[in-house]
Amino acid sequence: MLSDLLIANLDNALRTLTGLQAGSDRPYPGEEVPDTLLRPWERQQAGRMMRVNHAGEVMAQALYTGQAAGTADPELKTQLEHARTEEEDHLRWCQTRLRELNSRPSLLAPLWYGAGWGMGFLAARQGRGTNLGLVVAVENQVEEHLNSHLESLPMDDERSRAVVAQMRDDEVGHAATAESLGAEKLPMPVRMAMGVFSKVLTRGALWI
Template identity: 70%
Template sequence: MDFLDHAILSVDNALRTLSGQSRGSGRPNPAAEEPDSLLRPWERRRAGRMMRVNHAGEVMAQALYTGQEAGSKDAELRAALRRARSEEEDHLRWCEERLQELHSRPSLLGPFWYATAWGMGFAAARRGRGSNLGLVVAVENLVEEHLKEHLQDLPLEDERSRRILEQMESDEVGHAEKAEELGAEPLPLPLRLAMQGLSKMMTRGALWI
């Protein structure tokens, strides 16, 4: 029964994530009040490529959190992972909306990003609560660093993308802090290296593919 529950959770999340049917916590898009003042076509294309990377990152966040929940038997931890995942769904939806506004598209490698990140989340969860939470901290710290870079590199006038990334950054910091509070332990080296490798592959690959 457990196995079946986890399989349904994972397949349902994968399908919703990859088909743009995320529900989320219902928070409004933080860019809603911001006029779209990014006018130059080449800058819209550049911002579109950057938002595609951020969108792919959020696809991976869905997969990681789902894999981590599926691989854990700890009810308190699973509830915490679910709460963070619902905020990540907001991020996914906001990135989707911005991609559409910029006439860009999600990465064609979405299923690959999803499958590899799910495997990594599941593997960390099987190592126990400390590693499971350790993965949250390691991933969220990496995402925070990446978002800081994107906030600097975005075209100056792109306030709409900037509002979204700022809210995401603040949420990611909160997710890492919560995981620390709940007892995160440093991630074993092989998992840390795999996570860093996958993140590099994604931030480069999703720019173009």
């Protein structure tokens, strides 16, 4: 029923924006890694970078939720919801690291969520190939972004690196699964627009 779908999507939005998402309860990747980052300015730098990652995970939650809401394909819906659960883990891990660094999430999180949900829903309405193609395009961008963070995080911040590395590996897996299920490559103008929006999100979340 449409009302059930709306309630479920609203519930996910509220849980995501208030930090109450469930996830799969996988352990925090940084749990066994000593937090040796001591310099205040480096902790501030790491906090800003993890805020960007947190904003990206808010958008990923919305993206997969919108994609699942917009498809009538039960197999694809199950796959999208599985990926969303892993993204919930990422969101929880980012929140944990932000607290450890005495930092905070982006104040623009509702904007990132709304944009992600709309993008996902519209892609889903274009059919299975486009829906999966969006997964590949987004996850490829996220992989590139996370690789850059692995290089640019403060040298002593192995705890954040452990979190980012596990997130990166999961994103690679999401893209590979989508390709195996029949993803179609998105048109160049769409991919360019996504790249521009990614830069907007990165710059916005870095400071706001």
